[in-house]
Amino acid sequence: MISRIDLRGRSMSRRELLETLPRAELDVESATEQVAPIVASVRAHGAVALRDLAERFDGVRPKHLRVPADAIQAAVRGLDPLVRAALEESISRVRTVHAAQRPADFTVEVAPGAQVRQRWVPVRRVGLYVPGGLAVYPSSVVMNVVAAQAAGVGSLAVASPPQRDNGGLPSPDVLATCGLLGIDEVYAVGGAQAIAMFAYGAAGAGPADGETLCEPVDVITGPGNVYVAAAKRLVRGVVGIDAEAGPTEIAILADGTADATHVAADLVSQAEHDPLAAAVLVTTSVELAGAVESKLSDRVESTANAERVMRALAGPQSAIVLVDNLEHGLEVVNAYGAEHLEIQTVDAAAVAEQVTSAGAIFVGPYSPVSLGDYMAGSNHVLPTGGCAHFASGLGVHSFVRAIQVIEYDSGALAAVSDRIVALADAERLPAHGEAIRARF
Structure with a gap:
């Protein structure tokens, strides 16, 4: 139903990671x-x-x-x-x-x-x-x-x-x-x-x-x-x-302490959005990977949007990714830059502080993505497709602009007038300097 990608023991550049990790094809x-x-x-x-x-x-x-x-x-x-x-x-x-x-x-x-x-x-x-x-x-x-x-x-x-x-x-x-x-x-x-x-x-x-x-x-x-x-x-x-939003994504960074039922439920919760939705588990534990695969089979059969979920989980945008350790896992999720990233590990709050690319981070077993979709207080309009490397989710900042207001008096302008003229002449824009001299 969901593929596996084994990155254990592999040293990969950022470019190689980006080429290897699953991603929805959005033309x-x-x-x-x-x-x-x-x-x-x-x-x-x-x-x-x-x-x-x-x-x-x-x-x-x-x-x-x-x-x-x-x-x-x-x-x-x-x-x-x-x-x-x-x-x-x-x-x-x-x-x-x-x-x-x-x-x-x-x-x-x-x-x-x-x-x-x-x-x-x-x-x-x-x-x-x-x-x-x-x-x-x-x-x-x-x-x-x-x-x-x-x-x-x-x-x-x-x-x-x-x-x-x-x-x-x-x-x-x-x-x-x-x-x-x-x-x-x-x-x-x-x-x-x-x-x-x-x-x-x-x-x-x-x-x-x-x-x-x-x-x-x-x-x-x-x-x-x-x-x-x-x-x-x-x-x-x-x-x-705001952004060219693509299909929704969930990535979960988990170790052997994570509850497979929670992980599977959260993967399915996002997969039901769209057949192109991405569901990615990055884990240090082969045992957890197997348990999640088993739980996914059970959940997909019983969920209301089973066909849609099945297509999303089986698509090239979804996978279980095996890593050597949490440091390796952080390297992977930071390269992936998920819209939603859950951390289900020992000391999840400390691990979350090391994440540099994600639309929103959900810390611990009781902060599922579904909470952020509806009731956390955060905004659920988030960057997808790796745009979290350079973009933020929707917020007040999306609707405001910074306007700078410059106010110098005569003495303050006079104190830097020669330097402005020098730079204007260096750039071969003498009228800039003349606009300063005209005031004195």
Whole structure:
């Protein structure tokens, strides 16, 4: 069901490790060619194109592209009380963590009369994408919206695919979560077309839409499939994006003390997202590897999404990787750079401190990835495909910009004027120096 990779006794360079470790094959380049006409059509034809594309890809032609306010409130009223309580708890925890993320302004006195300040300013408007294919994700509404609200963004719009069984509106749970968060600008638009709508805006096509359906945004965030990733690649530069998110990943670094039942359950929990989901166990213990393989067989047979899980575990993106010791295991997981990394070892907290590349780290047997997906307070929109080597998960920082404010008085400028002129002349930009001399 799941393959093994034995790295014991092998000394490998970083390049060799990257070539050996399992990874989902995600051809964003090919998807970009398919997505480009969709983006162009939305840009040119607005609401007409959005309805045509919904009919083509989602099997329904929405009457309302912008969800009516009464439909959002009806979804809130119809929300299962247990689900509502869970969402409200999740919102509270995520808001608490993200409130602490806002970076602080600062002022530096470089010299007498010479001051540089830095202000953090939220972007004006954001577009938040919430998938709705194999599953629906009210939890992703929480993660995207709360981070943007904590950053102080003034205008938030959410898009999620129209559902045939909900009259062409997004999932009721997605709408209800928007209602709980005070979001009233929600669009029944999915996939690449939603990304295009956010990037370029869209004109309406009738009374149900209004003259302008959607204004352009400054930043687009949220997970999605390869076509969403390709659309983000196409509009990057027109707008900011969080990342070109790929299929979900879980890596677990475990020694012989780990509970095989826990490990198998956690691998299956992420494998049920998508047939391309990656599930990787890195372990020092052959005994644990065998026990996990046995537990996986039992769990896959009984899980609701068995076919999807089976394909994910059997795919080239999933494997059990055997290593010599924990130091070797850390080298492997740092090279892999997982979206989610669990540490199930002796002294797991100390081991976690040595991890340098991961979207989020889950420490010990009672911090499973499922906790982070819903209720930890952390954000579950995380870098995939090795992007954790250079990118962070979604947070307040995704929606703010640093603006530097420079203020020198006459004396402070005079004190460095000769040096500015010297550098300007060295760079053969004499007008720069003349702009300084003009003041004295």
